[in-house]
Amino acid sequence: MKPYYRPPPHMFWLHRKPYFMFIIREMTSLFIAGFCLFLLVFIYSLGQGRETFDNMVAFLDSTFMIIVHWIVLVFALYHTFTWFNLTPKVMVVWIGEKKVPEFMVLGAVYGGWIGVSIVIAWLILY
Amino acid sequence: MLKHDILIIGGGGAGLRAAIAIGEIDPELSVAVVSKVYPMRSHTVAAEGGAAGVIKDNDSFENHCMDTISGGDWMPDQDAVELFVKKAPEELIQLEHWGCPWSRESDGKVAVRPFGGMNIERTWFASDKTGFHLLHTLFQTSLKYDNIIRYDEWFATKILVENGRCQGVTALEIRSGKVQAIAAKSVIICTGGAGRLYPFTTNGSIKTGDGLALAFRAGVPLKDLEFMQFHPTGLPGTGILITEAARGEGGILVNKDGYRYLQDYDLGKPLDINDPDHPVKKSMELGPRDRLSQAFVLEHEKGGTIPGPYGHVVHLDIRHLGEKIINKKIPFVRELATKYAGIDPVFEPIPVRPVLHYTMGGIDTDIDTATVIPGLFAAGECACVSINGANRLGSNSLTELLVFGRIAGEGAANHAKNNPGPDISALESQEKDEQNRILKGFYQKESGTENISGLREEMQEYMDSGVGIFRNEQGIRKTCDKLAELKERFANIKIEDNTSTFNTEVTVALELEGMLEVAQALSHCALDRKESRGSHQRSDFTGRDDDNYLKHSMAHYTGDIPKIDYKDVIITKWPPAERVYGR
Amino acid sequence: MGKTIELEIFRYIPEIDEQPAYRSYEVEFEDDWVILDAINHIKDKMDGSLSYRWSCRMGVCGSCGMMINGIPKLTCATFLKDYYPKKVKVEPLLGFPVERDLVIVMDDFMTKLENVKPWMIRDKDKEKTIDKGEYLQSPVQLEKFIQFSMCINCLLCYSACPVYVVDNNFIGPAAIALAQRYNLDSRDDGQDQRNEYIGKHEGIWDCTFVGECSKVCPEDVDPAAAIQQAKVTNTQNFVKSILWPFGGKK
Numbered sequence: 010m011k012p013y014y015r016p017p018p019h020m021f022w023l024h025r026k027p028y029f030m031f032i033i034r035e036m037t038s039l040f041i042a043g044f045c046l047f048l049l050v051f052i053y054s055l056g057q058g059r060e061t062f063d064n065m066v067a068f069l070d071s072t073f074m075i076i077v078h079w080i081v082l083v084f085a086l087y088h089t090f091t092w093f094n095l096t097p098k099v100m101v102v103w104i105g106e107k108k109v110p111e112f113m114v115l116g117a118v119y120g121g122w123i124g125v126s127i128v129i130a131w132l133i134l135y
Numbered sequence: 136m137l138k139h140d141i142l143i144i145g146g147g148g149a150g151l152r153a154a155i156a157i158g159e160i161d162p163e164l165s166v167a168v169v170s171k172v173y174p175m176r177s178h179t180v181a182a183e184g185g186a187a188g189v190i191k192d193n194d195s196f197e198n199h200c201m202d203t204i205s206g207g208d209w210m211p212d213q214d215a216v217e218l219f220v221k222k223a224p225e226e227l228i229q230l231e232h233w234g235c236p237w238s239r240e241s242d243g244k245v246a247v248r249p250f251g252g253m254n255i256e257r258t259w260f261a262s263d264k265t266g267f268h269l270l271h272t273l274f275q276t277s278l279k280y281d282n283i284i285r286y287d288e289w290f291a292t293k294i295l296v297e298n299g300r301c302q303g304v305t306a307l308e309i310r311s312g313k314v315q316a317i318a319a320k321s322v323i324i325c326t327g328g329a330g331r332l333y334p335f336t337t338n339g340s341i342k343t344g345d346g347l348a349l350a351f352r353a354g355v356p357l358k359d360l361e362f363m364q365f366h367p368t369g370l371p372g373t374g375i376l377i378t379e380a381a382r383g384e385g386g387i388l389v390n391k392d393g394y395r396y397l398q399d400y401d402l403g404k405p406l407d408i409n410d411p412d413h414p415v416k417k418s419m420e421l422g423p424r425d426r427l428s429q430a431f432v433l434e435h436e437k438g439g440t441i442p443g444p445y446g447h448v449v450h451l452d453i454r455h456l457g458e459k460i461i462n463k464k465i466p467f468v469r470e471l472a473t474k475y476a477g478i479d480p481v482f483e484p485i486p487v488r489p490v491l492h493y494t495m496g497g498i499d500t501d502i503d504t505a506t507v508i509p510g511l512f513a514a515g516e517c518a519c520v521s522i523n524g525a526n527r528l529g530s531n532s533l534t535e536l537l538v539f540g541r542i543a544g545e546g547a548a549n550h551a552k553n554n555p556g557p558d559i560s561a562l563e564s565q566e567k568d569e570q571n572r573i574l575k576g577f578y579q580k581e582s583g584t585e586n587i588s589g590l591r592e593e594m595q596e597y598m599d600s601g602v603g604i605f606r607n608e609q610g611i612r613k614t615c616d617k618l619a620e621l622k623e624r625f626a627n628i629k630i631e632d633n634t635s636t637f638n639t640e641v642t643v644a645l646e647l648e649g650m651l652e653v654a655q656a657l658s659h660c661a662l663d664r665k666e667s668r669g670s671h672q673r674s675d676f677t678g679r680d681d682d683n684y685l686k687h688s689m690a691h692y693t694g695d696i697p698k699i700d701y702k703d704v705i706i707t708k709w710p711p712a713e714r715v716y717g718r
Numbered sequence: 719m720g721k722t723i724e725l726e727i728f729r730y731i732p733e734i735d736e737q738p739a740y741r742s743y744e745v746e747f748e749d750d751w752v753i754l755d756a757i758n759h760i761k762d763k764m765d766g767s768l769s770y771r772w773s774c775r776m777g778v779c780g781s782c783g784m785m786i787n788g789i790p791k792l793t794c795a796t797f798l799k800d801y802y803p804k805k806v807k808v809e810p811l812l813g814f815p816v817e818r819d820l821v822i823v824m825d826d827f828m829t830k831l832e833n834v835k836p837w838m839i840r841d842k843d844k845e846k847t848i849d850k851g852e853y854l855q856s857p858v859q860l861e862k863f864i865q866f867s868m869c870i871n872c873l874l875c876y877s878a879c880p881v882y883v884v885d886n887n888f889i890g891p892a893a894i895a896l897a898q899r900y901n902l903d904s905r906d907d908g909q910d911q912r913n914e915y916i917g918k919h920e921g922i923w924d925c926t927f928v929g930e931c932s933k934v935c936p937e938d939v940d941p942a943a944a945i946q947q948a949k950v951t952n953t954q955n956f957v958k959s960i961l962w963p964f965g966g967k968k
């Protein structure tokens with residue numbers, strides 16, 4: 010008896026597409042975290058008076074920063090969609106004797122998301 | 136030397152139930168479960184339809200007894216049947232308490248379904264994976280007991296008898312190739328059936344009847360081996376079972392013209408499938424298995440069956456049940472038919488043909504599961520108590536594992552408490568001999584030309600042709616001769632693999648060695664039973680002959696041709712009568 | 719007849735081989751052959767030394783899991799025709815030590831299975847004797863756990879799980895799903911005991927929700943869902959234990 014221990018495959022996430030997509034999903038969280046940090050800095054600058062805030066806005070108004078934000082948006086969307094799509098697995102909702110079908114749970118989270126987005130858009134735009 | 140109070144060979148339903156029974160009785164008793172596969176791989180896992188036990192108010196013990204006895208063509212021992220029927224509900228409830236996910240009625244009570252040969256719905260079920268749930272519930276429950284010690288993937292090779300008592304076994308640790316004696320004050324054999332004696336079977340590859348050979352060689356007679364059950368609905372090619380529950384739920388069998396041919400074979404008149412009384416119990420499709428399988432052969436001779444790539448078939452039609460019921464009650468049937476027959480039974484009928492399914496006979500035990508050797512017990516499909524007689528009713532077997540598994544556990548525990556420890560030095564010498572035998576004859580076998588699978592296939596072919604659904608003297612004799620020849624040729628088998636780690640060529644050879652022994656006993660029992668009863672149908676002796684053969688066949692090991700004699704069937708309340716279905 | 723397919727099989731016999739190697743076999747097959755049929759054919763007719771596990775050949779005993787072209791499968795439920803004319807690479811399940819050829823060492827799983835206490839644990843006052851009959855359980859209550867009870871312990875999910883393959887300390891999908899199976903059973907009161915074990919770091923929190931375990935599961939057990947649901951329950955319990963009076967105990 011001399012069992013053979015196979016070394017775990019090197020960089021397993023390159024071996025199959027599902028693993029690769031998973032790693033991408035994990036990586037997007039870095040971008041989300043980065044954006045959150047940035048948002049905090051942004052709000053902080055708002056508290057530092059008009060001048061700091063104007064500098065901040067000017068800094069953001071460059072092609073480079075706009076591209077960066079587009080990239081972050083794409084990742085944020087990927088992150089959101091992939092996680093939202095997994096919610097029915099995590100949340101099994103029973104109403105009385107009936108299991109709420111997966112598409113209703115999905116509908117609810119997407120509905121909620123759109124709802125909140127509308128409220129925020131309304132707050133910003135008006 | 137490894138030592139335990141009780142040793143159980145087999146981790147299927149029967150073995151695990153016995154182990155738990157001992158665990159419950161006394162946590163001080165050390166129990167070894169020796170199994171050639173991990174317990175949850177045991178073939179109990181494949182049982183689909185359900186387990187019978189009287190639970191509903193409209194049912195009675197009397198009914199269940201009567202169905203079982205007439206189903207077995209008056210061969211079952213009636214005291215054993217009564218005990219079995221009485222204990223059945225307790226055992227099934229016990230399993231419920233351990234967590235078995237029985238299917239339920241809307242009020243939360245356990246649901247029951249109709250089964251072949253039963254006059255009323257009394258088969259408990261867990262969807263159509265009853266055996267799977269039963270086995271996993273037992274296995275997982277067994278993990279709770281610290282005194283149950285498992286020897287997973289150890290292959291028992293010999294029963295050790297010393298001083299007239301059974302004192303343990305020798306077993307081969309497959310992983311290392313080492314043969315060791317394991318001493319015990321009592322031993323229970325729970326090794327399952329021997330379906331693999333035949334080429335076309337619902338039984339998994341592990342069902343090679345090892346325990347039968349072990350007991351036989353140790354000097355325990357094998358009882359009623361000629362009664363082998365053919366199930367009427369196996370998938371052609373693979374032999375995968377389509378459970379009787381498909382017919383219990385209302386499925387019908389039709390020939391090439393869509394005609395319910397069973398009505399031509401004294402199984403009653405069909406009711407329309409839309410009739411609220413369909414399916415009628417103990418009639419037509421819900422007749423007993425032996426009669427249905429025989430009807431297939433007769434219909435085939437009449438030209439009514441449908442040719443296919445793996446021989447002729449008939450159609451099992453469940454389309455009228457509708458997708459919803461099929462998915463709810465028999466989803467596994469749909470899965471198996473779709474996967475292995477390439478047809479979706481919601482839209483097409485399933486091609487089926489009779490397939491070897493169950494070993495009614497087995498190791499001779501008394502009603503307490505004890506064999507003639509003190510300290511040696513047997514339970515489950517490998518044993519013959521006997522409650523199944525000449526034909527087992529579907530769903531009686533899973534219950535039998537529980538009822539008699541438990542009785543065996545209790546008997547073995549009791550025996551272990553009242554008997555002295557093993558004679559170690561004598562066992563050591565037996566251990567040496569067995570180590571030598573396995574080493575010289577298998578692991579280090581030199582020369583040899585016979586191919587193992589070739590021999591096995593020849594044996595299976597002759598079993599099928601000589602001792603199949605219908606038999607006659609000439610055919611059985613041919614098989615007997617063939618088996619004698621194969622046994623001789625076995626001495627000259629070729630084993631290419633001489634390594635010791637997980638050598639499955641050796642285990643397969645050991646299995647074949649035992650199978651040849653059992654096959655020979657079976658064929659000689661069949662040769663000597665000159666009547667037709669239940670699953671043993673002789674075309675040269677067509678009637679049942681109670682005067683001469685209302686007796687159990689007993690095959691005794693001689694080293695050569697087995698010696699056959701007889702033992703009376705125990706009749707208590709139900710005198711032999713005609714077996715009637717559908718009229 | 720007539721079609722042949724090449725199987726490239728992982729071979730390792732510890733007493734002979736220092737290192738594993740692949741050996742190729744050409745097998746003539748029929749369209750209804752599963753991979754296990756081909757492997758049996760090789761053992762019976764071509765090379766008796768090949769070792770592997772199998773029994774039921776109907777996808778229910780859980781013995782015959784192997785890596786087929788890199789993906790864990792039950793070989794008795796995977797058809798050759800779906801690969802033909804490409805060759806089929808057969809390896810032992812990933813993430814486990816290899817005993818020999820296609821046989822893995824599964825001791826690790828057996829220990830973990832036992833550790834999740836996969837048996838009924840009932841409060842003393844709810845225990846009843848056999849003569850009192852069955853515990854009532856409505857079809858809806860049954861529905862809540864039945865899916866997680868369908869696990870056949872084939873271990874495909876472990877091989878599909880990169881977390882387990884990289885670090886064997888992870889309790890893993892099947893064992894956690896079975897813990898959930900009992901946790902969600904209306905007849906059971908053992909959640910606290912089981913959660914103590916699966917709530918550890920190597921338990922549910924090691925899972926990063928790759929989700930492949932559920933995809934390879936031949937019984938649609940969906941262990942990934944079981945793990946995430948366990949995370950939700952454990953978090954709720956944790957929060958309750960801090961915020962609720964008396965630790966939120968009933």
Ligand SMILES: Cc1cc2nc3c(=O)[nH]c(=O)nc-3n(C[C@H](O)[C@H](O)[C@H](O)COP(=O)(O)OP(=O)(O)OC[C@H]3O[C@@H](n4cnc5c(N)ncnc54)[C@H](O)[C@@H]3O)c2cc1C
Nearest residue numbers: 145146147148149171179184185291327515516530532533
């Ligand atoms: C497809 C199918 C469907 C069925 N459906 C039903 C049903 O619906 N209802 C019903 O009542 N019955 C059914 N049956 C019958 C029933 O399932 C079996 O009779 C029963 O499960 C046998 O259980 P057992 O414990 O005796 O043996 P098994 O479950 O076969 O276990 C045998 C054990 O012995 C061990 N063993 C064998 N040889 C050795 C050895 N040499 N050394 C060590 N260990 C050894 C094996 O490892 C295994 O653990 C069905 C059978 C089949 C094949």
Ligand code: FES
Nearest residue numbers: 774775780782794
């Ligand atoms: S052989 Fe049993 S699952 Fe494949």
